[in-house]
Amino acid sequence: MSDLSLRKIVIVGGGTAGWMAAAPLAQLFARAGARRPEIVLVESPDIGTIGVGEATLPPIRAYNKTLGLDEADFVRQTQGSFKLGIEFRDWGHVGNRFFHGFGDFGPAIEGRSPWQHWLRLQRSVADMPTYEDWSTPTVMARRNRFTLPEGGAPSAANAFSFAYHFDAGLYAAYLRDYAMQRGAQRIEGLIVDVELRPEDGFVAAVKLQDGRRIDGDLFIDCSGFRALLVGGAMQSPFEDWSELLPCNSAQAVPSERVEPLTPYTQSTAKAAGWQWRIPLQHRTGNGHVYCSSFISDDEAAATLLAGLDSKALDTPRQLRFTTGRRKQGWVKNVVAIGLSSGFLEPLESTSIQLIMDAVGRLIQFLPDRNFKPHLAAEFNRLMARQYESIRDFIVLHYKVTARRDSELWRYCAAMPMPDSLAHQIELFRSTGRVAVLDPDSFAEPSWVSLFLGLGLRPEACDPFVDLIDVQALLQHFVRLRQAITQTVAGMPDHADYIAKHAPAPRPVSPG
Numbered sequence: 001m002s003d004l005s006l007r008k009i010v011i012v013g014g015g016t017a018g019w020m021a022a023a024p025l026a027q028l029f030a031r032a033g034a035r036r037p038e039i040v041l042v043e044s045p046d047i048g049t050i051g052v053g054e055a056t057l058p059p060i061r062a063y064n065k066t067l068g069l070d071e072a073d074f075v076r077q078t079q080g081s082f083k084l085g086i087e088f089r090d091w092g093h094v095g096n097r098f099f100h101g102f103g104d105f106g107p108a109i110e111g112r113s114p115w116q117h118w119l120r121l122q123r124s125v126a127d128m129p130t131y132e133d134w135s136t137p138t139v140m141a142r143r144n145r146f147t148l149p150e151g152g153a154p155s156a157a158n159a160f161s162f163a164y165h166f167d168a169g170l171y172a173a174y175l176r177d178y179a180m181q182r183g184a185q186r187i188e189g190l191i192v193d194v195e196l197r198p199e200d201g202f203v204a205a206v207k208l209q210d211g212r213r214i215d216g217d218l219f220i221d222c223s224g225f226r227a228l229l230v231g232g233a234m235q236s237p238f239e240d241w242s243e244l245l246p247c248n249s250a251q252a253v254p255s256e257r258v259e260p261l262t263p264y265t266q267s268t269a270k271a272a273g274w275q276w277r278i279p280l281q282h283r284t285g286n287g288h289v290y291c292s293s294f295i296s297d298d299e300a301a302a303t304l305l306a307g308l309d310s311k312a313l314d315t316p317r318q319l320r321f322t323t324g325r326r327k328q329g330w331v332k333n334v335v336a337i338g339l340s341s342g343f344l345e346p347l348e349s350t351s352i353q354l355i356m357d358a359v360g361r362l363i364q365f366l367p368d369r370n371f372k373p374h375l376a377a378e379f380n381r382l383m384a385r386q387y388e389s390i391r392d393f394i395v396l397h398y399k400v401t402a403r404r405d406s407e408l409w410r411y412c413a414a415m416p417m418p419d420s421l422a423h424q425i426e427l428f429r430s431t432g433r434v435a436v437l438d439p440d441s442f443a444e445p446s447w448v449s450l451f452l453g454l455g456l457r458p459e460a461c462d463p464f465v466d467l468i469d470v471q472a473l474l475q476h477f478v479r480l481r482q483a484i485t486q487t488v489a490g491m492p493d494h495a496d497y498i499a500k501h502a503p504a505p506r507p508v509s510p511g
Helices: 015-029 060-067 071-077 114-124 136-142 168-181 228-233 297-306 351-364 373-399 407-414 419-431 444-453 463-467 470-489 494-501
Strands: 008-012 038-043 081-083 085-089 097-101 163-165 185-188 191-196 203-208 213-215 218-221 238-240 249-255 265-270 273-279 284-290 317-320 324-326 334-336
Touching: 008 015, 008 213, 015 038, 015 060, 015 168, 015 351, 060 071, 060 163, 060 351, 071 168, 071 494, 081 494, 085 136, 097 136, 097 444, 114 444, 114 463, 114 470, 136 470, 168 185, 191 228, 203 228, 218 228, 228 334, 249 297, 273 297, 284 297, 324 373, 334 351, 351 373, 373 407, 373 419, 373 444, 419 444
Parallel strands: 008 038, 008 218, 038 185, 085 265, 218 334
Antiparallel strands: 081 163, 085 097, 191 203, 203 213, 238 324, 249 284, 249 317, 265 273, 273 284
């Protein structure tokens, strides 16, 4: 390390974001010996965490693998289950049901996406099955089956990816132990003041209620919605996206475990928002995201409880939020990660993904004590692009709708949308092409799942697909469907797979 290398990194706030930042940093510097920077995390037990991010996206597997975590142990210790995608109910129109699975709709044909060829067959073949029949994770989810993808050549046995459901509090504790075993320090205390360097406005230290002063070189703001450093000390403006994503409240409640243990998240659209259902080994996570302009909190709680499919284990917990992001997540020597940098409702399980990607980019652009501004600029550019792309993907759920049955859905049908999303929708509607504007966010199969699932059908498709013999194409799809059906039939039940490979310990009863 040079003389300008970081000597001390201070993480402000624990929870999922704080410990997801601490763990890879501790691992990264574990081999640096005496010259390793100190990694200090400051958290207060008096400040609760949000804890709604219990569903994830497939890239979390790479994060865990980089840390060297044992998958079975991780699933056991977090009361986890496996996730093949999200089932959407009543989105687009009441009675609608579709699946956003983690996988494509078969292999590409002559370099063209498989769903393009399905569109062609649907126009020319009577009783053509739904495009979802060629999605291995969707067929697995329908039958509550799960196993790990097989290695080897591409086949129905590995044409899918997966993520996890887990208890976010247990995951944070799991990473806390990991980080502290590798040298990270935990300081318990309430931050009451931030000391700035008079010469340049950088953060010099944070001060605790008991008088302690914690100095550092790099400060990572994981203080949640308070945004203590990035919003307070650094005064990075917040870009409010409420006009595009009007939901501003949520209520969350756990309920008893439900059988069968489904390998997917469920999202059901409601009159003033939507309800989530996340199956864990010891319980089911539930929540109702809604717009307080269109429903009272009491009515929202009643809607949530009425929508449960098992006995509630607590009373609903109230949450408030504003969707949007900080204009700059990295300002001077402060980097915001997690809710301090922005919030997008958990409709597509992106909260932990955004934490993970911010941590990865911080490590990629890790500064020395010079803090060259172009590092922050590139970090901010990539994070802004990702936030905006995910924002558009979530807005899509609300915007492509035939629902007019409540104030929220009438508002959504009439509300403006970003030019970027308008371009993507019209490109698909008119030509069948998909524009992926951020390679680090949702890929083409995800956009296709949403477009088609919400009822958007292209007026035309790629003319290249018309060059392939229709009977040969149909035979290919028949064989592929049969292979998926047979392969999935041989897979174990999701609950049976967990019971055999990663059963969690029984949770300790309170008292």
